Amino acid sequence: MEDFNDTLLSFQNVSVTTGGNPRLKDITFDIKKGEHWGLLGLNGSGKTTLLKVIAGYVWASKGHLVSWQGTYGKIDIQKLRQQIGWVSDSLDDRYRTKQTSTALEVVLSGLFASIGLYKTFKTEDIKKAEYWLDFFGIYHLRNTPYLHLSQGEKTRSLLARAWIAEPPLLLLDEPCSGLDVKGREEFLSSLEHLLHLDNAPALLYVTHHLEEMPNSIQNVLLLKNGEILTKGSKYDTLTNEYVQRVFDVDARIVWEQARPWLVISST
Ligand SMILES: Nc1ncnc2c1ncn2[C@@H]1O[C@H](COP(=O)(O)OP(=O)(O)OP(=O)(O)O)[C@@H](O)[C@H]1O
Numbered sequence: 001m002e003d004f005n006d007t008l009l010s011f012q013n014v015s016v017t018t019g020g021n022p023r024l025k026d027i028t029f030d031i032k033k034g035e036h037w038g039l040l041g042l043n044g045s046g047k048t049t050l051l052k053v054i055a056g057y058v059w060a061s062k063g064h065l066v067s068w069q070g071t072y073g074k075i076d077i078q079k080l081r082q083q084i085g086w087v088s089d090s091l092d093d094r095y096r097t098k099q100t101s102t103a104l105e106v107v108l109s110g111l112f113a114s115i116g117l118y119k120t121f122k123t124e125d126i127k128k129a130e131y132w133l134d135f136f137g138i139y140h141l142r143n144t145p146y147l148h149l150s151q152g153e154k155t156r157s158l159l160a161r162a163w164i165a166e167p168p169l170l171l172l173d174e175p176c177s178g179l180d181v182k183g184r185e186e187f188l189s190s191l192e193h194l195l196h197l198d199n200a201p202a203l204l205y206v207t208h209h210l211e212e213m214p215n216s217i218q219n220v221l222l223l224k225n226g227e228i229l230t231k232g233s234k235y236d237t238l239t240n241e242y243v244q245r246v247f248d249v250d251a252r253i254v255w256e257q258a259r260p261w262l263v264i265s266s267t
Contacts, residue, residue: 006032008168008202014063016049023049025226036203038213041223047206051171055084085162088173103157104129104142110161132160136190152183156190170201176212188214210260222246
């Protein structure tokens with residue numbers, strides 16, 4: 001029998017329209033505790049808008065969204081944001097303007113959901129930040145300014161920042177953008193490591209590239225023009241037919257050790 005207490009987030013017919021432009025249409029789906037979802041779609045299909053709705057930066061024009069803290073509109077959104085770990089290009093951009101922040105300081109700031117450190121922290125907070133830097137393989141870079149890290153090291157420090165407060169939900173928006181093959185594989189391996197912990201968070205992982213999805217992702221939601229094309233197990237959704245429809249290309253999926261690769265048909 002389905003256990004509704006296990007539901008972390010529930011989208012109930014959520015639509016978002018801005019200035020007459022529909023960005024999301026009638027989205028209904030649930031994320032349960034500890035579930036790992038991939039979110040795929042073309043540019044402009046509504047992926048980032050969906051993440052922003054979850055973090056309370058964009059509000060539903062219609063429908064309801066219920067989180068583990070209660071219904072949006074009735075809950076303290078700041079408090080909710082502190083329980084969501086988010087990695088995105090825009091976070092990277094914001095840290096690039098903080099010339100002096102070290103990798104350790106970036107990770108520590110995740111305890112306060114701030115960009116930069118404005119609050120005093122305890123020795124145990126530093127120990128915690130160092131533990132996660134080590135877990136993600138970048139402890140030796142703890143005193144290096146964020147700006148001097150390679151893109152792969154930056155992304156791993158942002159993952160450690162997102163996870164340090166051990167939130168129930170992680171939102172990763174194109175975390176592999178700008179990474180070379182080695183950086184991508186190191187990042188994915190760190191992420192897999194995290195997703196196998198006993199208290200692993202639920203994950204919503206946005207990407208354009210199928211092969212960038214961690215193996216632990218079980219479920220996929222395909223978005224097309226702001227609507228759900230299909231959702232469910234990755235093996236039921238990442239079929240040749242759905243992938244051709246969602247990406248508008250003549251292509252097929254090849255599975256290699258539970259990892260999907262898109263092969264474009266030659267013309
Ligand atoms: N602030 C905004 N105001 C109005 N419309 C917006 C705004 N931000 C995005 N949109 C529109 O909402 C739609 C969905 O955009 P969104 O950024 O969510 O897509 P996406 O799937 O994340 O795209 P990409 O893969 O390019 O990042 C697009 O039509 C976009 O033009």
